[in-house]
Amino acid sequence: MRRYEPVFYIAPAFIVLAIILFYPLGYSLYLSFHNWTLRDFRQGVPFVGLKQYINLFSNPEFLNAIRITFIFVIAAIVLEFILGMALALLLNHDLKGKGIIRSFILLPMMCTNVVVGLTWRLLLNYDYGLVNYLLSVVGLPRLEWLSKPALAMPAVIMVDVWNTTSFVALLLLAGLQALPDEPYEAARIDGASWWQQFRYLTLPLLRQTILVALLWRFIDTFRIFDVVYLLTAGGPARATETVSIYVYRYGFQSFNLSFASAASYIMILIMLVIAAVLARLIGRQD
Amino acid sequence: MNIYRVTKVINQVLIYVFVILAVILSLFPIVYLLITSFKPPELTFAIPPVWFFEPTLKNYYEVFAGGKFVKYFLNSLIVALGTTLVALLLGIFAGYGFARFRFRGVQTLRLAALVPQMLPPITIIVPLYVLFNSLNLIDTRWALLISYLTFIIPLSIWMMTGFFMDVPEELEESAMIDGCTRLGALFRISLPIVTPGLAATAILGFIYAWNEFLYAVILTGRDARTLPVTITSFMTNKAILWGRIAASGSLVLVPVLIFALLAQRYLVRGLSRGAIKG
Known part of the structure; x- marks a missing residue:
């Protein structure tokens, strides 16, 4: 009886997850090998083997969506880590009003994505957006942030950086606060510079925290939908069409659910694959 | 000695300058949205922007006109509360189980519970849509509740495991020696101790469900629509009604901001725990 005690606690959650998740995912795997469109599903769903997958990889828009997604993922994560680390190091000082500062910085990451996307769409508007107004005040030309392909991606990245740098900063800050003092004292006695302490002590000691933050940020940026959908809807000319937007377009605008499943x-x-690589790095001690 | 002190003061000042700059950048878009929501419509697009004006509730009146907004507000509230409640209940048990029992494969199971949260929502919504379609659940609150559970159950397991791990096992053991069952020990000893963590988990789950957009836009129509979808309905074919977007956006945001500020300490702790312990 005792042996089965853990089952009583853990099983309910897993049973619910299995019903609402693994069954649907199995079904979409099935769909991806068949031809199911909302228009003609009554005539049955013919088995088509790997046809959907072959079509997918010969579809230049899909390859574009993958490329766009990785550009976004890499650029956003790099910027968020540089700014997040800087912010975490600043907040790690003994500041007055620490609690309230941390609360304020936390707010962007809690905001409703729809509101974030639309607020920035207003701020970045060519004619009456505040960003262009500020540019014109300092004598710079106004920019077509959301309608020029070359600028739309930087705009999306900028909004994501605003939205989630605080997440990275707060995770890194928690890591910094858990660091031991002794190595730093020893380093100071040896006359190590600020940069040397950061490079040879802080970064290696924070390795675990950095990797976990990296894993979460990868998962989150790779799936991005809401903010892009509301800022640019994937445009102009598919310059910001990430994979999520691409699947949405095929699945819920053309209702080709088999293709979308593939x-x-x-x-x-x-x-x-990428999450597994990161998880392995996290599990390995140094 | 003096030069040393001067550089120290300058350093301090610079730190505060940068921190304040970060706070301003974080808050500004939110504040700008709130200001815009109270602007008279003729000033919404004024360039240079007008900062001082007589605030008006006109945008808010227009959002509530027709009575639909209250209905959609209730949809959001019911779905978010329902999801949080169910996920919390399952999360308490599973989190407790992961924190207390050592058996083969426990680590693997813990990680498996996290996988659903890693899956991109767009990949889950495709089969769920087909499923709900065949069950006639499209445009019902049930469809939203079920699909939100896919990411809020893993979240609550993850957070509750961490909070239960912080409760010393000895407390429960002494209670169990006194004749308390394990279930009794969980509810009488451990649960009261993790109440702040429980609250933080509930708040985070509520915020995630309240903010969700992708599932809601695909699964709902005129009946079960939630607030984030309602906000986008003010982008019509003819024009984007910025005043109404600002007003409805502010209404959606305010509860989130209040909750986030209230639970700030525990949210950061809950989220970062995994990062430190690995």
Whole structure:
């Protein structure tokens, strides 16, 4: 009886998850090998083998969506880590009003994505947006942030940086506060500079925290939908069409759910491979 | 000695300058949205922007006109509360189980519970849509509740495991020696101790459900629509009604901001625990 005690506690959550998640995911795997569109599903769903996957990889828009997604993921994460680390180091000082500062900095990451996307769409508007007004005040030309392909991606990245740098900063700050004092005292006695302490003590000691933050940020940026959908809807000219937007377009605008399922599975595969690599790095001690 | 002190003061000042700058940048878009929501419509697009004006509730009246907004507000509230409640209950048990029992494969199971949260929502919504379609659940609150559970159950397991791990096992053991069952020990000893963590988990779950957009826009129509979808309905084919977007956006944001500020300490602790312990 005792042996089965853990089952009583853990099983309910897993049973619910299995019903609402693994069954649907199995079904979409099935769909991806068949031809199911909302228009003609009554005539049955013919088995088509790997046809959906072959079509997918010969579809230049899909390859574009993957490329766009990785540009976004890498640029956003790099900026968020540089700014987040800087912010964490600043907040690690003994500041007055620490609690209230931390609360304020936390707010962007809690905001409703829809509101974030639309607020920035207003701020970045060409004619009456505040960003262009500020540019014109300092004598710079106004920019077509959301309608020029070359600028739309930087705009999306900028909004994501605003939205989630605080997440990275607060995780790193928690890591910094858990660091031991002794190595730093020893380093100071040896006359190590600020940069040397950061490079040879802080970074290696924070390795675990950094990797976990990296894993979460990867998962989160790779799936981005809401903010892009409301800022640019993937445009102009698919310059910001991430994989999520691409699947949405095929699945819920053209209602080709088999094709969308195949694209979903490629997305899951990419995600799991990268997440597994990061998880392995996290598990390995140095 | 003096030069040393001067550089120290300058350093301090610079730190405060940068921190304040970060706070301003974080808050400004939120404050700008709130200000815009109280602006008279003719000033919404004024450039240079007008900062001082007589605030008006006109945008808010227009949001509530027609009575639909209250209905959609209730949808959001019911779905978010329902999801949080169910996920919390399952999370308490599973989190407790992961924190207390050592058996083969426990680590693997803990990680498996996290996988659903890693899956991109767009990949889950495709099959869920087909499923709900065949069950006639499209445009019902049930469809939203079920689909939100896919990411809020893992979240609550993850956070509750951490909070239960912080409760010393000895407390429960002494209670159990006195004749308390394990279930009794969980509810009488450990649960009261993790109440702040429980509250933080509930708040985070509520915020995630309240903010969700992708599932809601696909699964709901005129009946079960939630607030984030309602906000986007003010982007019409003819024009984007910025005043109404600002007003409804502010209404959606205010509860989130209050909750986040209230639970700030525990949210950061809950989220960062995994980062330190690995």
